[in-house]
Amino acid sequence: MTSTEVAVTISVDGNDVAVPEGSTILDACTAAGVETPTICYGPNLTPVNACRVCVVELEGSRTLVPSCSRPVEEGMVVSTDSDRVNHSRKMVLEFLGSGVDLSEADELNEWSAKYGAQPDRYENPERMNEEIKIQDDLYVRDYDKCVLCYKCVSACGDDAQHTYAISMSGRGFGARIATEFDVTLPDSACVYCGNCVAVCPTNALQFKTEFDLRQVANWRPEDQTVTTTVCSYCGVGCNLELHTQDERIVKVTSPDDHSVTWGNLCIKGRFGWQYVHGDTDG
Amino acid sequence: MFGAGGGTSSYTEIEETDLIVLWGSNARNAHPIFFHHLLKGIDNGAKMFAVDPRRTSSAKFADVWLGLNLGSDVALANGIGREIIAAGLANKEFIAHSTQGFEAYKENVEPYTLEFTSQLTGLPEDAIRELAHDYATAESAQILWTLGITEHHNAVDNVLALCSLALLTGHIGRWGSGLVPLRGQNNVQGGGDMGSLPNKLPGFQNIDDDAARGKFEATWGVDLNPVPGKHLTLMFEAMERGEIKAAYVLGENPADSEADIQHARKLLSGLDLLVVQDIFMTRTAEMADVVLPASVAWAESDGTVTSSERRVQRVRAAVPPPGEARHDVDILFDLASRMGHDWGTPDPEQLWDELRSLSPMHLGMSWDRLEETGGLQWPCPALDHPGSPFLHGWLWADDLEGREPAPFIPVVHQGPKEELTEEFPLRLTTGRALDSYNTGVQSGGFSSPIRYGDALDMHETDAQRLGLNDGDMALVSSPRGSVEMRIRIDDSLVEGLTFTTFHFPDLVDTNVLTTDAWDKKSGTAEFKAASIRVEPLVAAEA
DSSP: OOTTSOEEEEEETTEEEEEETTOBHHHHHHHTTOOOOOSSOOTTSOOOOOSOTTEEEETTOSSOEETTTOBOOTTOEEESSSHHHHHHHHHHHHHHHTTSOOTTOHHHHHHHHHHTOOTTOSSSOOOOOOOOBOOSSSEEEOGGGOOOOOHHHHHHTTTTTOOOOEEEESSGGGOEEEEGGGOOGGGSSOOOOOHHHHHOSSSSEEEHHHHHHHHTTOOOGGGOEEEEEEOSSSTTOOEEEEEEETTEEEEEEOOTTOTTTTTOOOHHHHHTTGGGGTOOOO | OOSSOSOSSOHHHHTTOSEEEEESOOHHHHSHHHHHHHHHHHHTTOEEEEEOSSOOTTGGGOSEEEOOOTTOHHHHHHHHHHHHHHTTOSOHHHHHHHEEOHHHHHHHHTTOOHHHHHHHHOOOHHHHHHHHHHHHHOSSEEEEEOHHHHSSTTHHHHHHHHHHHHHHHTOSSSTTOEEEEOOSSTTHHHHHHTTOSTTEEGGGEETTOHHHHHHHHHHHTSOOOOSOOOOHHHHHHHHHTTSOOEEEEESOOHHHHSSSHHHHHHHHHTOSEEEEEESSOOHHHHTOSEEEEBOOHHHHSOEEEEOTTOEEEEEOOOSOOOTTOBOHHHHHHHHHHHTTOOOOOOOHHHHHHHHHHHOGGGTTOOHHHHHHHTOEESOOOSTTOOOOSSSOGGGGSTTGGGOOOEEOOOOOOOOOSSOOOSSSOEEEEEOOOTTOOTTSTTGGGSOOTTOOOSOEEEOHHHHHHTTOOTTOEEEEEETTEEEEEEEEEOTTSOTTEEEEOOSOTTTOOGGGTSOOOBOTTTOOBOTTOEEEEEEEOSOOOO
16 A cells, blocks of 8 residues: 555454555455455456456445445444355356356356355256357367356456447356357457456456367366567557467467556567467468 | 657656547557546546547547547647647747747747638647646646657658647646557667667667766776767668668567568568577568577566656566477577677576666666566656656746756648648558557467458448448558558548558458658658558458
């Protein structure tokens, strides 16, 4: 906290914690060392309150409140570990996850384990049942893995890219993320920045490089190294995190907390690394 | 005009500025992540003007697009300056305190009335007036540009004309206000900072300044040539006169990237010795007597690069170089050793510390601080200095920190060197596509779903007049040569103006067409304004 910021003190599970004015309850929980499950939240995205898994109990509030979007107020008393909170988080994880292929949603599955959620315990859940969409050499979209958290839409739209190539379409069980008129991605407004893929929490959106390695059972995060460097293209100076496996780049991301990119990249920075390995596009 | 060469402002500042003037820049395509910061500025309420002959993807986000005649930038800037003065909106206090040469500037812009400027630029008088008044009255305002300003035969004049607008209004040296040239390559700023300029030592110290040069001579134990060297364009002219007989080219592909390319290739092939150090067998490397395979600096070696906001950041090795490829610095050290100079074993941090000891603006940027902070912005003269988000705050100091007031430098409208003729009646300008980069050596490596190759973009009416449809093949000729190109109808162009990229020299040798008319002050060629003729070839299959 810098000297010019005003501190606000709230109580989290009985402990006082001071955070700068304008922080959220989630920020205060993190500052207090309390882990909070999130799905639709992103440090570089405006909260949309789509998933409700981060709810906490706030004294004086009739309902549970989403911690990721609720700003702190002096003297708030927050409980994060009550039966009501834990039960709600469990149910949210189960309802969001039911009928969804969570086989690559590692973080979400960890939360489910912690809260005793069993998303597969409902019989015959409604499923998306969509074909995996592979329409180019860069992206794979597998909407059977989608929990409709809305992060990709935010990243494509107002929060970063302002391209608006994708949006929520349909209602109820028919709700899904789609391009305009459901055209293929290359025919849509998409500019292939990959910022939607970068924020996806369930691998419904993934880079083709990762998908291809998974297909041959050779995607090994435990053997990967992440090196931060600077993009080789224009002069903006975007920091790149090069994920390498067997001395080859397999994925590129950017730090969420760097003042140049805030986690975002363009098509060249995200995908333009093949030349390092001498690959050329015929 | 102000000393050290670099953008005056931080990316964060454009998020908080009140007025954005994007001039001769398609940052949405060429600097996409900078454009994210600009979009935040718009979301926060900034008004945006786009000045560009094309209605680019960037211009589509602007409140007002000023589609001026190509090459009439000085006329527009002078017209804006005159209108600001005539309307009584100049910042008289700032001009009196922080600048010099205002009277000569005022006299020089006097002929550029709204009416005359409108004739020269093709813009409505109202639009010129609106930009002038909004810029002058904004609390904070930034002018940003890229190669639409600097790839002209009068590039320096263009920049000076824009700088004068900032002096006229005091939009410089304050948070949120500034003059921002966006850098096109990941270390073009760093290259300049490190002294890769014909007349500079590292830290923008002049080679002909005895005191500055003396520091380097003492450290290195050698005498340095005090005479400024030649920039690239002068080197090619010296090759033509037979004065330069050998060239050592590092990480550059001039046999594809130079304007009037056939002429440049002839000169390169006439050299006695051509050494090329590159990561690929480029067209220039194919012409070389000796090729030294280099590693990929940003992914296979440790070091630093400097961005458009003067931020020095670390690059780190993530993968080993292939085969016999080696780090550029290792190659140079070995070369020195063969020439009888033992420089020892290169160590990135040691080299950086040597730079810090010689370049005061880098002194505070220790390797550890660069690691911890995610990058520092120069000048950073001491270890406890936080770095400089913006430059030229001294203009607002009571005593100007002992410096001379900033000079207005009057410039006049010239227009493109190559005029349109009956034989070559269309204007050709060039630029960058979102998914590609320069001559394609790097960006050609990945398969982009949005890549369409180097088409000639033109207005529908021009195409119809020539009997051309979207996708047809055409013969495109300039006074220097001809190439075959696919035609693409593009509604971002006005009649008479055509556009192409230059990313696929193997497919379309765009720089056969471009002119090598160049700016005597900067050495930059006028890639942005050639004259061409377009003739239909056999229609391509649908």
